[in-house]
Amino acid sequence: MSVCARHKVSEAVLAGIRRGAPSWPVLIGLLLLAIFLILAIFAPLISPYDPWEPGKPFLPPSGTHPFGTNDIGQDIFSELVYGTRISLFVGFFAAFVSVAVGTLVGLFSGYLRGAADEVLMGATDIVLIIPALPLMIILAAHTSPSIWNIIIVIGALWWTSTARVVRSRVLQLREMPFVESARGLGAGDAYIVFRHILPNTLQVILAKFILAVAGAMLTEASLSFLGLGDPLQKSWGMMLNYAFSRGGFINGYWWWYLPPGICISLAVLSFVLIGFGLEEREQKAMMPSQL
């Protein structure tokens, strides 16, 4: 199945390219993402210092420390570079959890219909209206602060929109002739769902995944800013938290809290641009000759 899935993803990407050259938002998004991926992968080579190594505190930006140092003298530029790893890691994994849950809920709901659909979509509606951040705060406060708990907490609450989109796609697909003929040939439900329906929903799921990464990165930053992040990991949100709670903000040490915010903003933007570009293209494909 995974081979088939990978094949379908590349097919979806190829189909997208064939439909026209990638638009500027997608290109800019991909470029930004490439920069952050390079920072994350080559963090030890790029950062001039060990981000955990203490030194002279509160140094303003200079030749030796491009973005100065924090309250215990750690090099802020190196912290930023290593922070890319944590922020992307949390973003990807939380998005993966949420999209996996949402896909399963949407598949079952759309394929089984009837009572199962009612129950699953009712549950989706309920999760959707509960204010996410306050609930995440409670969950994160009661569990020990760790990066995995944050991933689970975000994943557990972010799946609703994926579930809805996948469900409506499945409702369309299950009535299509090729599904009918598979059923006519005696294929079982599991076979139809995983071999025929799932591969055809991948394009929708991919778009949702990309947007979920953006949402998860923003949420991780918010939770970390509130002091609920993993103290053993340097994420951009944690840097903002330290800068805010340990005097960087009150004293106007802008070099401490502006760079992590810019990084969050640009990294989130890269995913939003890619996701937005994909959605635009689908809208265009739906109404080719309009205006």
Place this chain on the structure above:
Amino acid sequence: MRRSASPFLLQKLLRYSLALLAIIAINFFLPRLMPGDPIANILGENYLYASAEHIQKLRIELGLDLPLHQQFCHYLVDLLHGQWGMSYQYTQPIYDIIIYRMQWTLVLMIPSVLIGAAAGLVLGSVSGWNRGKRLDSVMTAILLLLYSTPGYWLAMLAVLIFAFYLDVLPLYGMLSSESTGLEKIGDLLVHMVLPVTILSLYKASGSYLIMRSSVIQVLGDGYILTARAKGLDDAAILFKHVLRNALMPLITVFALDFGSMVSGALLVEIVFSWNGMGTLIYDAILARDYPLLDGCLLAISICVLVANLFADIVYSIFDPRLRN
């Protein structure tokens, strides 16, 4: 009965009640089912400072020696009577603290929601109408960047520029002096400028994107082509056909968005030391004041659910298909 409440609203009401019950259940079960002594999970940090007798007294008071289902019934009854427990940090009833703080959060949120939604609506329609032109590209780029930027960081940036360097607006807080009457209101308004601006931008970026894609979608519908074929001019099409239909999804999203708006407000408040729910939650996290955090979640959920219900009522008035 059938005339006053449509099945649509009844169904919504059922879902909201279930959502509320889910929140209450999370608040109840989380501290009791987590590993360790439930009283420690309920008291948080204060467990360390409380005396043994006090803890024993609390254990009986909270009914922790009773079976779980009985405890839950007591818990529900207490909540309904406004007995949300005591905050150890403030030594005050949680219910009273939250009612007071909630007002200040609403003072920030209501103007921000109105300004932001209006701005997003106008800009989004203009962009959607001029889809693909330079104006649309530039506005979309700016609003996507805003959309990707954490509001609280934007607040920190605004404080740096307007309070530190330009020194034209107050750094933080709600009132700077012991003033009365009109002067006090003026003082409050000055303190509101930055937080309300930031929150309006936050709100505008969200509703802009929704409005834009909504207008674009309506433009693709057949009746717009018909209107054009009838020879209607642009203004008539825009106001009579496009906007009237594009506004519908905005109403639902307006309400759904209310939850994310609360979250945005909570974080922005912290930066400005605004004495609302956000700083309350922030201080409760720092002090590990779990009962207070639980109360905040419940109170915010109730507000969000009420806002949703309100939007549903508006929606069912505007969309005749939902009336019966």
